[in-house]
Amino acid sequence: MGKDKRVYDFIIAGGGPTGSTSAIYLRRKGYNVLVLEREYFPRQHVGESLLPFCFPLFQELGVLDDMKKRFVRKPGARFTNHDGTKSSTWCFRNIIQDESYLSFHVVRADFDKLLLDKAKSEGATVQEGSKVTEVNLDNPEEVAVKATCEDQEYDYRARFFIDATGQDTFLARRLGDKKSYQELDRIAFLTHWKGAKYTQGIDVGLLQICYLPPHKSGWFGIQPVGKDRLSVGLIISRKYLKEQKEKFKKSGHEDDWQMQLYLQEVREAPLTKDILEQAHIAQPLIAVSDYSYYAERTFGSNFAMLGDSGKFLDPIFASGVYLGMNSSKMFADALDVMMKSGTTEGLQAMTDAKKHIDGAYNLVEKFVNIYYDPTSFNLAELSSTSESNYQGYETAFSLVHYLLAGDFFNNYERYSEFLDMLRNPKQFSRWKNLVIDRPNLHEKTCGTTFEAIFGEIDDNIVRITSINKENA
Ligand SMILES: Cc1cc2nc3c(=O)[nH]c(=O)nc-3n(C[C@H](O)[C@H](O)[C@H](O)COP(=O)(O)OP(=O)(O)OC[C@H]3O[C@@H](n4cnc5c(N)ncnc54)[C@H](O)[C@@H]3O)c2cc1C
Known part of the structure; x- marks a missing residue:
């Protein structure tokens, strides 16, 4: 009792x-x-x-x-395609006037x-x-x-x-x-790195989402959580994970196949390869499975x-x-x-x-x-900027910004209709044609400085203790 x-x-x-x-x-x-x-x-x-x-x-x-x-x-957030040739930057200040544009x-x-x-x-x-x-x-x-x-x-x-x-x-x-959710059957691995190169928009605080090649059906999520602490998460499909797990186990990596797989992907993706070349892992790898x-x-x-x-x-x-x-x-x-x-x-x-x-x-x-539908729109291939020659599309651009900023509870019916519109290939291609390949497509900043992003924080107060590790 x-x-x-x-x-x-x-x-x-x-x-x-x-x-x-x-x-x-x-x-x-x-x-x-x-x-x-x-x-x-x-x-x-x-x-x-x-x-x-x-x-x-x-x-x-x-x-x-x-x-x-x-x-x-x-x-804001920056999306890059899998070979690093296309990207788009979405800045919250495009739609938010008060201080909350800096999340x-x-x-x-x-x-x-x-x-x-x-x-x-x-x-x-x-x-x-x-x-x-x-x-x-x-x-x-x-x-x-x-x-x-x-x-x-x-x-x-x-x-x-x-x-x-x-x-x-x-x-x-x-x-x-x-x-x-069978269609969202993915696995995540995440850890923190020290000594990473803060370039490509990381130095100005952008969340980086990098698509992986289609057969991996996943992405890297990269975010600075300290002046010298970069969080790098890898998301891949279970199908791809199974193939790779078998491969690494057969080559003698019975116990550390998760880490080997994670490092392999880091070395293969152009962005992570570049920024993590001289970096080292600063905490145990977290694996999260069955999460949808x-x-x-x-x-x-x-x-x-x-x-x-x-x-x-x-x-x-x-x-x-x-x-x-x-x-x-x-x-x-x-x-x-x-x-x-x-x-x-x-x-x-x-x-x-x-x-x-x-x-x-x-x-x-x-x-x-x-996002995961290969026949649908790819956020890396869209520019977030609004210029006068596509005035009529500004509303649509604002809507994507609002979604990325988290406006889920107020206008979900309206946004839902907008997403349905983007799913229509004809309407989407018309919308897309007006915005891709603009001069500022490759902009890597939302106009913020290192000081504004990292100014007040002190990495020494970062507290890392126990890790909940699940088996993938
Ligand atoms: C790979 C990955 C990346 C993500 N990235 C983001 C992101 O960038 N931004 C974002 O907003 N969300 C992100 N999420 C989602 C986010 O992690 C969760 O939505 C969020 O943590 C949910 O908060 P919660 O309080 O509901 O649950 P948790 O934060 O998981 O808290 C649950 C708590 O319950 C405790 N607990 C569990 N079982 C028991 C029990 N039996 N008795 C008592 N206590 C118990 C746990 O110890 C834990 O502290 C991500 C998720 C994944 C898998």
């Missing part, structure tokens, strides 16, 4: 950005909140490039000033700790090193939760359980409700799955943290209705919030599917 039968309004499993954001908003509404986090923070994690649309959340949560001191700024690249160990500490300071009870092992949802208006901490089992009760366990998908797996999935039923009268715990698509548009945090904010309002007005009203409010959350996720899903 476990110890400690305390009763809370909300128990949140997982203290990543989704769990911490839920905890802060629920605390501000006056509820007793317990966060059970399996790891001790800081712990490293993937998901380092954040979208400008996160900015108001950071401001509201009270972490923006700290973020400005700690993290590299991100003015962030974060070290997740630091960022997640900042948010979790904030949840503590707002009065949430946070127990690190506590792994949730069981939840009983039989009583529609209460939950019983078991967690282990340092080999001891503890029992807790609450009115409502929030699953924010990320890719562990604690509840979806227990409810037998986890489904995969969803759960059918993500909430009920006593539970909700938020952030990655209920759905994850693909990291190409760096959308995960924002989707998780904004969904948490929206759900906190719905849960407040439930606590104040009762289960029926609460379920209605959750249904309403979920409609918008689904709208945002579906929009990202459409964007992701278009």
Whole structure:
């Protein structure tokens, strides 16, 4: 029998950005909140490039000033095709006039700790090193939760359980409700490098997305997370991974085939080959597999799955943290209705919030599917600049910028129609013809300086400790 039968309004499993954001908003509404986090923070994690649309959340949560001191700024994204001959740069300042046009690249160990500490300071009870092992949802208006901490089992009760366990998908797996997106079956490897050459737009903070050749069906995501700390993530299809795994194992790399594969790809892609020639790896390789999935039923009268715990698509548009945090904010309002007005009203409010959350996720899903469709548009081959001779197309350009900046929740219906238009080969080729091969197609900057991007940060405060490693 476990110890400690305390009763809370909300128990949140997982203290990543989704769990911490839920905890802060629920605390501000006056509820007793317990966060059970399996790891001790800081712990490293993937998901380092954040979208400008996160900015108001950071401001509201009270972490923006700290973020400005700690993290590299991100003015936009640059897409390059697989042989490095074509690229396009998308600058957020083309559509955003206030300071949020400079977003962030974060070290997740630091960022997640900042948010979790904030949840503590707002009065949430946070127990690190506590792994949730069981939840009983039989009583529609209460939950019983078991967690282990340092080999001891503890029992807790609450009115409502929030699953924010990320890719562990604690509840979806227990409810037998986890489904995969077969068409997004990819694997990711990521690590940090020191001694990399800061050129090609990295020196001015751009997120770099480099397409791999079509048979690998993947890309590199490269972002500076310190003055001398470059994060380089590799995404490839499972099919390609299997072929390569076999090849490396046959040649004697039983134990280190993942690293060998990662290094092979780094050496083959023109951009990574150039910038990492003199660099060395600064932390263990993280491998993330099985990451495109969803759960059918993500909430009920006593539970909700938020952030990655209920759905994850693909990291190409760096959308995960924002989707998780904004969904948490929206759900906190719905849960407040439930606590104040009762289960029926609460379920209605959750249904309403979920409609918008689904709208945002579906929009990202459409964007992701278009990105991977070899017959559809290639972002490396489009210029982001707007000039007078394609005035009529400025709206379309703005829309792509807005999508890349994270405008998923406000206008998803409109954007969805726009993406359908781009899928029509005739309309797309008309749109594309007006914009490719412009003189500034190869621009590698959004006009920001090294000082503006890296000025305030100090690499020495980067905290890297434990790594969650999954088997690919
Ligand atoms: C390769 C890759 C690159 C990505 N790049 C980006 C990017 O650039 N930008 C972006 O916004 N997103 C990116 N993402 C997505 C991003 O990582 C996630 O969307 C984001 O971390 C989700 O936050 P979360 O709080 O829902 O889950 P997590 O951040 O995963 O947090 C979940 C927490 O729950 C804890 N936990 C798990 N099980 C239990 C348990 N049983 N009991 C208690 N605690 C538990 C874990 O320890 C963890 O701390 C990327 C994802 C991948 C795979």
